[in-house]
Amino acid sequence: MTQSAGRFTGQTIIVTGAGAGIGRATALRLAAEGARVLAADISAANLESLAQQAPAGSIVAVAGDLTEQAFIDTLAAAGDGRIDGVANIAGITDGWLPPAEMDDATWYKVFELNLTAPMRLARAVLPQMLARGKGNFAFVSSEASFRSSLSGVAYTSSKHGLNGLAKSIAFYYGTKGIRSNVVAPGGVKTGMDTRFRSDYAKEITAPILETAPPSVEPDIIVHSILWLLSDDSPNINGVILPCDGGWTTM
Ligand SMILES: NC(=O)c1ccc[n+]([C@@H]2O[C@H](COP(=O)([O-])OP(=O)(O)OC[C@H]3O[C@@H](n4cnc5c(N)ncnc54)[C@H](O)[C@@H]3O)[C@@H](O)[C@H]2O)c1
Numbered sequence: 077m078t079q080s081a082g083r084f085t086g087q088t089i090i091v092t093g094a095g096a097g098i099g100r101a102t103a104l105r106l107a108a109e110g111a112r113v114l115a116a117d118i119s120a121a122n123l124e125s126l127a128q129q130a131p132a133g134s135i136v137a138v139a140g141d142l143t144e145q146a147f148i149d150t151l152a153a154a155g156d157g158r159i160d161g162v163a164n165i166a167g168i169t170d171g172w173l174p175p176a177e178m179d180d181a182t183w184y185k186v187f188e189l190n191l192t193a194p195m196r197l198a199r200a201v202l203p204q205m206l207a208r209g210k211g212n213f214a215f216v217s218s219e220a221s222f223r224s225s226l227s228g229v230a231y232t233s234s235k236h237g238l239n240g241l242a243k244s245i246a247f248y249y250g251t252k253g254i255r256s257n258v259v260a261p262g263g264v265k266t267g268m269d270t271r272f273r274s275d276y277a278k279e280i281t282a283p284i285l286e287t288a289p290p291s292v293e294p295d296i297i298v299h300s301i302l303w304l305l306s307d308d309s310p311n312i313n314g315v316i317l318p319c320d321g322g323w324t325t326m
Contacts, residue, residue, distance in 0.1 A: 083306045085110030088155050092142055092197070093166030094135075095122030097266030098216060101294035102163050102301050107134035109302070114138055114154045116147075117166070142166055143188040145196060152200035159201045161212040161305045164194040164238075171273030172281065173228035183230045190234035195241055198256075202249065209253040214304045215242045216297070219262045219320050225284045228277060235260075239316050246314030255313045257304040262320030263291030289321030 089106050093099030095117030103113045107130040116138045117123050123137035138154050140147035152159065167190045170182050194215060205211025220226040221235035238258065245256035272278040300319045303309050318324045 082110045083302070083308070084160075087160035088112045088114060088158055089161040089163060089305065090114045090116060090151060090155070090159060090197070090201070091163045091165060092116045092193070094126060095119040097165075097268060098261070098264060098294045098297050098301075099163070099165035100126055101298045102165060103135065104130055105295070105298045105302060106163070106305075107131055112136065114151060114159075116140070116142060116151050118142070142193040142197075143185075148193065148196045148200050152197065155201070155204070157204055158208070159204060159211070161214070162197060162201060163301055163305060164197065164213065164215045165301075166193070167216065167218075167235075167268075168231075169269050170228040170230040171271065172277040173230065173274050174277050175229045177274050177276070178229050182228075186230035187234050187237075190231070191237045191241065194238060198241070198245055202245075202254070205254055206249065206252055211249075211254045212305050213242065213245060213254070213256040214301045215239075215256070215258045216301065217242075217258050217260045217316070219260055219318065219323055221258070221260050221316065222318070222324055225281055228274070242316070243314045250313045255304075255309075257309075257312060257314065258316045259297060259300045259304065260316055260318045260320065261292075261297045262318070262323045263288055264297055265291050265293055287323075287326055289323055292321070 089111045091103040094103040094115035103115050114136050120139035127135040170186045217235040217238045220232050221239045224232045242256045242258045
């Protein structure tokens with residue numbers, strides 16, 4: 077990382093999905109740059125090891141299920157009335173199920189975490205941000221928010237929707253000191269479940285996946301997330317930023 081240390085000193089930032097992958101790397105970097113991180117994940121054990129890895133006292137572990145409204149309330153309240161930023165990173169995949177094979181359970185599960193939870197979290201923290209006239213959201217969507225060939229219908233639709241949520245926040249509250257932007261990664265080396273539950277999807281997406289630039293380490297995505305969350309990106313609002321090695325140009 078080349079950025080200067082301390083960009084987030086004194087700030088309280090929520091990071092969802094902080095137990096693993098991109099969320100964990102984001103939480104660690106925010107903590108290294110001075111933030112108090114409210115680290116949310118369903119895995120209490122992963123949050124515990126995260127706290128041990130970060131500077132003492134920088135991580136507040138808030139373990140629970142983001143698809144439950146009660147947990148969203150607990151998470152928002154953990155800021156004691158001051159949340160400076162939210163990195164919405166938690167997300168799940170859909171087994172690449174195409175429209176004719178999608179089941180309701182997968183559809184709702186994916187939407188609950190990938191889209192409803194970020195909306196509920198934004199709804200919970202916006203009043204205090206608006207009262208202070210300052211707040212910042214970074215959402216992690218996906219290359220799959222631009223096209224339909226990189227996942228099943230639920231993931232694709234939820235990530236397209238997440239871009240819309242981010243833009244809506246920017247539109248309604250941009251003049252009130254709130255910024256809201258998206259990072260759309262290409263392939264990232266994490267433990268995310270990318271297994272196919274559809275032979276048809278596997279067959280039809282294979283040639284497209286062969287065109288993908290190489291997957292990157294989570295830290296590469298963190299550069300973009302922290303840039304958007306920091307004061308290094310003033311006047312940037314409602315932007316969908318691909319972080320994909322140029323995949324969208326192909
Ligand atoms: N890995 C990739 O190639 C890739 C590419 C593009 C976009 N993304 C997006 O990046 C984000 C992070 O993905 P990742 O690869 O780091 O995934 P990951 O699976 O490594 O980490 C996801 C984290 O979310 C947590 N989580 C899952 N369900 C939860 C729930 N209900 N409540 C609370 N926490 C929950 C998991 O415990 C895990 O720690 C996701 O939104 C994903 O869609 C990933």
